[in-house]
Amino acid sequence: MLFFAPIEFINQLLLKFFSGDTINHFIWPFIQIGLVVTLVAGWVAYATYLERKISAFMQARLGPMRVGPWGLLQPIADGIKLLTKEDFIPEKADRWIFFFAPYIAVAAAFITFSVIPFGPDWAVITDVNIGLLFVLAVSSVGVLALILAGWSSNSKYSLLGALRSSAQMISYEVAMGLSLVGALMFARTLSLSGVVHAQQLDSVWFFVYQPLGFLIFLVSGIAENNRAPFDLPEAESELVAGFHTEYSGFRWSLFFMAEYAAMVIVSAVAVTVYLGGWYFPFVYRYTEANGYHNLYVIVSLLVFIFKLLAILYLYFWLRWTLPRFRYDQLMDIGWKWLIPSALINIVISALAIFIVQALNGWRGIKTIESLSSGLDLTPIGKALMIVMGLAGLGLTGLSLARINWRSRDFNLKNQRRNIRLVNVPSGKPAVAPIVPAASEG
Amino acid sequence: MLLQATTTATANIGSPITAYWPVMIFFVVAIAFPVLPIILGRFLRPAVYGKGKMRPYECGIDPITDAHSRFTVRYYIVAMLFLIFDVETIFLLPWAIIFMGDDFSFTKFALIEMFVFIGILVVGYYYAWRKGALEWA
Numbered sequence: 021m022l023f024f025a026p027i028e029f030i031n032q033l034l035l036k037f038f039s040g041d042t043i044n045h046f047i048w049p050f051i052q053i054g055l056v057v058t059l060v061a062g063w064v065a066y067a068t069y070l071e072r073k074i075s076a077f078m079q080a081r082l083g084p085m086r087v088g089p090w091g092l093l094q095p096i097a098d099g100i101k102l103l104t105k106e107d108f109i110p111e112k113a114d115r116w117i118f119f120f121a122p123y124i125a126v127a128a129a130f131i132t133f134s135v136i137p138f139g140p141d142w143a144v145i146t147d148v149n150i151g152l153l154f155v156l157a158v159s160s161v162g163v164l165a166l167i168l169a170g171w172s173s174n175s176k177y178s179l180l181g182a183l184r185s186s187a188q189m190i191s192y193e194v195a196m197g198l199s200l201v202g203a204l205m206f207a208r209t210l211s212l213s214g215v216v217h218a219q220q221l222d223s224v225w226f227f228v229y230q231p232l233g234f235l236i237f238l239v240s241g242i243a244e245n246n247r248a249p250f251d252l253p254e255a256e257s258e259l260v261a262g263f264h265t266e267y268s269g270f271r272w273s274l275f276f277m278a279e280y281a282a283m284v285i286v287s288a289v290a291v292t293v294y295l296g297g298w299y300f301p302f303v304y305r306y307t308e309a310n311g312y313h314n315l316y317v318i319v320s321l322l323v324f325i326f327k328l329l330a331i332l333y334l335y336f337w338l339r340w341t342l343p344r345f346r347y348d349q350l351m352d353i354g355w356k357w358l359i360p361s362a363l364i365n366i367v368i369s370a371l372a373i374f375i376v377q378a379l380n381g382w383r384g385i386k387t388i389e390s391l392s393s394g395l396d397l398t399p400i401g402k403a404l405m406i407v408m409g410l411a412g413l414g415l416t417g418l419s420l421a422r423i424n425w426r427s428r429d430f431n432l433k434n435q436r437r438n439i440r441l442v443n444v445p446s447g448k449p450a451v452a453p454i455v456p457a458a459s460e461g
Numbered sequence: 462m463l464l465q466a467t468t469t470a471t472a473n474i475g476s477p478i479t480a481y482w483p484v485m486i487f488f489v490v491a492i493a494f495p496v497l498p499i500i501l502g503r504f505l506r507p508a509v510y511g512k513g514k515m516r517p518y519e520c521g522i523d524p525i526t527d528a529h530s531r532f533t534v535r536y537y538i539v540a541m542l543f544l545i546f547d548v549e550t551i552f553l554l555p556w557a558i559i560f561m562g563d564d565f566s567f568t569k570f571a572l573i574e575m576f577v578f579i580g581i582l583v584v585g586y587y588y589a590w591r592k593g594a595l596e597w598a
Binding site: 127179 | 479480481482483484486487488490491492494495496498499501502505506507508509514515516517518519520524527528529530532535536539540542543546547550553554557558559560561562563565568569572575576579582583586590595596597
């Protein structure tokens, strides 16, 4: 293709100076990394713009309109403002930790991009064979940055915000890791490219087999990013700005950079593991099978970006739709709903796989096409898996609702009964008598 | 065709240490990326000392105690529970990868193994719940 002639030319030119190994392992990755970092920086800048625009449209306003056409240059103006703002350290703050915490946040969020498969062939920076584990491990380093920032600021708001956010993030990290186990049983590899290939070979996106796992992953992913409705650490009405209260200028914006980059990471993992990554039906048949390799890569890349943007829009949508949780409700959702349902999800997925494998060859039923080269189920096997996945979703919801029925925080009926105790028209005092401790159970 | 593409791609999954070199490059870039604007910004931003603005923000009231005071013990409990469950997740990941396979007798064995493992875990989880370790308020 003519479009790729310059890239081929550069490759030939590089081959004159370096060996093929150096080019494949250092120079091309370096170019890819430069592109990814630029794109993510652009996304971070324009995410603030999108956030304001989307919130404005949801509230029937216009949003930023003054700087540039439709306010499109607003992020650049904000960036210049942040660069020229004073960057000071509060007295008695732990100076060096205060300096380095934002760097840790940004680095932890950015390194994870190196293993995300954006597309099939040359669109992936590196394919580490423990990719998913790498993502989980590195993204959890972000908690460290928050707690260090909050502790070193020597401010009570910062410390409380940091404690809250770290407790929240570690709680939801467990649910996140456990929900991935279900999908890994189908993928049978930790390499993220391998996960996509498994979905491509079976021509099924894993959220069809794992509806419960997908749901748990999405909820815990949003909570992991400290986004609304789980934005307790930055609850401005009670904690000012949480762990970054004392930060100013560009150092402050680094935390936002890390947050928006982490949003992309969680969405990318959700897309890769549950929504098929860059795989889309019919793309392979019309491009790669006809010999258009680069077209195949580009279309797959666009598919991936489109899915990613769909999930990212969900973040903005939820932020302006749902009210913030109370802190005890937040911990309840994490520990009493998501973790048990993730455990049940593992058990049910294992049973489903066991049943499908046991049925294969029983009375002439064929459920599995082949397992040795990758996951490949017959239509009967797929239907069985989907039915058992949906049954698991329903069963888990019902059983957890039963278990948590007496929980004070979700039993709204009980809360309403307490309010009805106040009987204003009959002349009694409008304050409830101090007895409902018994009814709270 | 499809099969061929998959097998060639899975061939380099068990890749050697060279797969981590781009990660190292990315690490350097990810450190340099936030550090550079801050160093550059040094020439742009003012630095004026002021006693008032160095105080920690407490809604305009002078802070009277140190911020590093004691906080509720529940955070420690959450941290300990997290350790247990996170280690357990690490143990489940390799199990999940080899669970489904051509060897059905191994799948049977792995299923029972998993039931035993999660069973022990659920006992501990139930204990923590009944003891009130999961209650916040």
